[in-house]
Amino acid sequence: MALKRFLFLGLLTVWQCLAEGDLFWEIHKVKIKQSDENSFYAKQKALANALRSAFRKLVVEKLNADSQIAEKISNAQIQECIYDYSIENEKYSDSFYIAELSYRFSREKVSLLLESRGVILNVPKKNYSEKIKIVLRSRDFLQNIAMLRKLDFFVELFSGEKVVFSMDKKNIYAFRKLRIRYAQLQ
Numbered sequence: 001m002a003l004k005r006f007l008f009l010g011l012l013t014v015w016q017c018l019a020e021g022d023l024f025w026e027i028h029k030v031k032i033k034q035s036d037e038n039s040f041y042a043k044q045k046a047l048a049n050a051l052r053s054a055f056r057k058l059v060v061e062k063l064n065a066d067s068q069i070a071e072k073i074s075n076a077q078i079q080e081c082i083y084d085y086s087i088e089n090e091k092y093s094d095s096f097y098i099a100e101l102s103y104r105f106s107r108e109k110v111s112l113l114l115e116s117r118g119v120i121l122n123v124p125k126k127n128y129s130e131k132i133k134i135v136l137r138s139r140d141f142l143q144n145i146a147m148l149r150k151l152d153f154f155v156e157l158f159s160g161e162k163v164v165f166s167m168d169k170k171n172i173y174a175f176r177k178l179r180i181r182y183a184q185l186q
Helices: 002-019 039-062 075-080 109-114 138-143 169-177
Strands: 024-035 082-092 096-106 131-137 153-158 164-168
Touching: 024 039, 024 109, 039 075, 039 082, 039 096, 075 082, 075 109, 096 109, 131 138, 131 169, 138 164, 164 169
Parallel strands: none
Antiparallel strands: 024 096, 082 096, 131 164, 153 164
């Protein structure tokens, strides 16, 4: 019984992650280095600086907007737009803190925040062309989820036996390069 609950919660978590795929902008490898009187204060300052740096990177690189807009928005407002973040390669000493962070920003919240500031986003719309359906065994899907997350797809059915998802036909070559055994291609 416990195994069934565990599997159900695992599948629910994967489903939630996949369903949210188009809802976020991701910013990776925000490097920070900060010193202060101790590592705790250095980490607090570094995280605040990384937050602003990641938002500036989002505004300039993903949204093609002026970097000055990021300076006019408070850290509290930026914090409201963050869905989650992760810390990698964390190192600290008595007075230093060094890390690399990745952030996921909510597209909706960022758009609303910038539009309230009069910024018209210059984000290219995704061109959803012809869709293709792929059916995988659930275990093959779960074993390869890290690679599959790089592709743009939508899960239509997730059961204990199979996963049915659709993607743009133009991405089928990238899917085939992953060399995942698929049960069916429609």
